[in-house]
Amino acid sequence: MKYPNNIKKEFKKVITHSNRGMSLENIINDANQYYLDNDIALIYKKPTPIQVVKVQNKKIVDAFFKEPSTLDYSGLYKGKYIEFDAKETKLKNYFPLSNIHDHQINHIRNVIKQHGISFLIIAINNEYYLLNGLTIIDYIDSNDIKNMPYDFIKEKGFLLKYNYLRGLDYIKVIDNIMEEL
């Protein structure tokens, strides 16, 4: 099949979404842009925490990445506070909980305590699941093992579908979570 050069490129860009390391972030950003453009929700990625050590003529010449103490995405939907993170694993049978920093787990607890909505979007086995913060905390508090089985995620999580126009469309799941609160 022959495409004009630029269309081919576009096509290529789309189909590589599921293979690239950055894919999860990209398709979540696409969803957030769609929600913003359509007045559905206002959710954005926070800046990466960086400790600046030295600045010369407005240019940062010495700095380092800090460990995040909150989750990467925050915003609001129907007036409610939302905060979540996106995590990927190449493992097939479980998600290692070491992927979530202790500070982040503590932060999820605090968001729940303050009646906000917090969750993880987990990419595992070429599928995307939204797992409610409450489910994650319950699991951590009642299990000594540091891994969360794929079967548990599949059972307790909400399967998300990638959509060409909407990106990884997760917002409707939040309605389900709100009903559970």
Place this chain on the structure above:
Amino acid sequence: MKYPNNIKKEFKKVITHSNRGMSLENIINDANQYYLDNDIALIYKKPTPIQVVKVQNKKIVDAFFKEPSTLDYSGLYKGKYIEFDAKETKLKNYFPLSNIHDHQINHIRNVIKQHGISFLIIAINNEYYLLNGLTIIDYIDSNDIKNMPYDFIKEKGFLLKYNYLRGLDYIKVIDNIMEEL
């Protein structure tokens, strides 16, 4: 009067709060810490947006500060989404609206549209005012001048008091704003 050396220092640290350039950020951070410690609210300062250009052996060696497109502080109070910024002016008669970037004004509009609570804390004339985002947007939309008079801020804003234990205690004002929504 004679103090032991360390007490004197503490005392000094406190009274210089109102004079230092960083003071407003510090006393807001103190308030946020107090709210966190006492389960009143969960509000934190977002990381400063930085564009990383070059990283060598995990060290950032080339980067620059980006213009913020959102407000510096976000979080939740009673389940509601809060986002605000802290601004200072040394001018006595007005607050220059050029202190708020266009992207930030647009962001305040979006937060309001999504039923969140957005405001500015303005330091002017050695006083601190909380000015609701709706008031700011109304002012911008109905005035051509690029300054907001001190008298307007005094009339429409909520005067905030600095408290040694609680920092710049702004959370109660939000109850008033919620009632207006």
